[in-house]
Amino acid sequence: MPAQRALLPDGRWHFQHGPIDIVIGAAGERAAVDAAHAAAWRRFETVLDELVAELAQLRQPVGDVCPLRGRIARRMWSACEPYRAGFITPMAAVAGSVAQELIEAYQRPGVARAWVNDGGDIALHLAPGRRVTVGLFADLANLDASMLRGGLALDGRFDVEHAMPVRGVATSGWRGRSFSLGIADSVTVLARTAAEADAAATVIANAVTVDDARIVRRPACELKDDTDLGAIPVTVDVPPLGAATVRRALAAGLARARELRDAGLIEACALVCQRMAAATTAGADAMIAA
Numbered sequence: 001m002p003a004q005r006a007l008l009p010d011g012r013w014h015f016q017h018g019p020i021d022i023v024i025g026a027a028g029e030r031a032a033v034d035a036a037h038a039a040a041w042r043r044f045e046t047v048l049d050e051l052v053a054e055l056a057q058l059r060q061p062v063g064d065v066c067p068l069r070g071r072i073a074r075r076m077w078s079a080c081e082p083y084r085a086g087f088i089t090p091m092a093a094v095a096g097s098v099a100q101e102l103i104e105a106y107q108r109p110g111v112a113r114a115w116v117n118d119g120g121d122i123a124l125h126l127a128p129g130r131r132v133t134v135g136l137f138a139d140l141a142n143l144d145a146s147m148l149r150g151g152l153a154l155d156g157r158f159d160v161e162h163a164m165p166v167r168g169v170a171t172s173g174w175r176g177r178s179f180s181l182g183i184a185d186s187v188t189v190l191a192r193t194a195a196e197a198d199a200a201a202t203v204i205a206n207a208v209t210v211d212d213a214r215i216v217r218r219p220a221c222e223l224k225d226d227t228d229l230g231a232i233p234v235t236v237d238v239p240p241l242g243a244a245t246v247r248r249a250l251a252a253g254l255a256r257a258r259e260l261r262d263a264g265l266i267e268a269c270a271l272v273c274q275r276m277a278a279a280t281t282a283g284a285d286a287m288i289a290a
Contacts, residue, residue, distance in 0.1 A: 003045045013037055017048045020098060023117045028127075032110025040105035040116075047072065047098055058090045059228035072097050079195035082265055083203050089228040096170050096198025099123035103167075103194070116194075119177055121170040121201075123194035126162040133157050134169055136188055136270065160190070166267050168194030172205035173272075179220050179227065179234035183241075183249055183273060184208035189257075190268045200266045208253030208273055214239050238274075246274045254278045254285060 003017035015022040024040060026033045050070045051058065057067050058076065062084040066077045075097040076090035083092075095118040103123035106114035113132050114125040124132060135157050160166050171188045174180040180202075187205040191197035209215075216237035220229035223236070241249075250273050257269040257280045268281040279286050 003048070005041055005044075013041075015041065015044045015102075017044065020044075020048055021119060022099070022102070024102070024114070025117075026106055026111055026114035026125075028112035028114075029110035032108060033106075033114075036106040036108060036111050036114065040102045043102060043105060047101065051094070051098075058094070059226075060089060062088055062090060072101050075100065075195050079193070079199040082263070083199065086203075087232065088199070088203070091228045092202040093195045093199040095119050095121040096123070096168060096194035096196070100168065100194040118194075121194055121198045122168065124160060124167045124169070126160070126167075128162050131159050131161040133159050164267070165192055166190045167192060168197035170194060170197035170201040172198075172201035174205070174235040174238060178202070179223070179229055181206040181232070181234060182208040182253065183210070183215060183235055183238045184253060185272045185274065186270075187253065187257075187272075188270045189266050191266045196265065200260055200269075204253055204257045204260065204269060204271070207256035208249050208271055210241075210245055210249045210252070212241060212245060214241065241274060243276065246276050249273055250276055250278045254280060258285060 006014045008014055012023055012025040026036060051072060054068055054070055054073045058073060062077060062080045066074055068074050068077050073090065076093045079093035079097065080088045080090050099116040099118040099121055100123045102116045103114060103125050106125045111125065112127045113130045115132060116123045126132060168191045171186050172180060173184050173186040174182060182205045184205045187201050187208065189197045189201040189204065191200055215235065217233035218236050219231040220227040220234045221231050250271055253271045260266045261280055271278045
């Protein structure tokens with residue numbers, strides 16, 4: 001099927017091609033916004049074929065030298081390279097990297113602000129003096145159901161302003177679209193770019209874990225034939241674990257998030273697991289019961 005697009009009732013655009021499903025919003029001068037939408041669509045039409053052409057390499061662990069050629073593919077590799085000491089493939093940053101590629105179409109005079117949302121991984125454009133409000137939905141398992149009920153009951157909101165060093169927001173969790181090694185309901189990361197946020201959210205969500213026989217894990221290849229994770233066990237079920245166990249899992253994830261924050265790889269992170277939450281921002285950490 002070729003790439004498809006539809007104008008939504010509220011003026012946003014919906015782009016879809018194979019597994020790529022994107023919603024885009026923008027505000028500013030009408031001619032500039034229309035031109036940006038047109039440019040984003042032209043670029044989007046080529047994205048899937050470009051990624052498929054290098055898919056075999058994109059599913060290989062990140063090594064010392066980038067073997068990839070495409071702009072998006074190389075961005076995926078670069079976002080994941082800081083984590084190559086562990087197991088990670090460029091696919092950990094695919095959604096954020098695609099969103100980041102498309103947001104470039106909006107970085108032009110006359111566009112006041114724009115956002116490209118690729119399945120919850122968001123790239124932002126903000127002109128000087130502009131801001132955007134981002135909603136936090138903590139329980140990924142109930143996301144589709146909440147949308148069908150006629151709206152999202154958000155767990156929180158935060159503003160991203162032009163002066164802030166944040167242009168990417170990404171969320172990962174064991175019940176999201178991708179596999180996770182951890183047990184977090186959601187890990188939301190704010191970073192300089194959408195690609196960097198995507199990779200970091202994956203890494204931090206993997207770190208929200210404990211050794212507990214009640215957690216059910218299965219080799220990724222048994223769940224999906226073409227997964228880049230091979231036989232690595234991924235989380236498929238997490239029963240109620242008790243406050244002390246959840247607190248240990250969150251503490252492990254928070255420690256990893258703090259490392260990435262101190263290394264300059266992320267700006268902030270919010271972690272949620274079984275009605276408990278933790279967060280790290282510049283110079284401050286917190287853990288609370290939800």
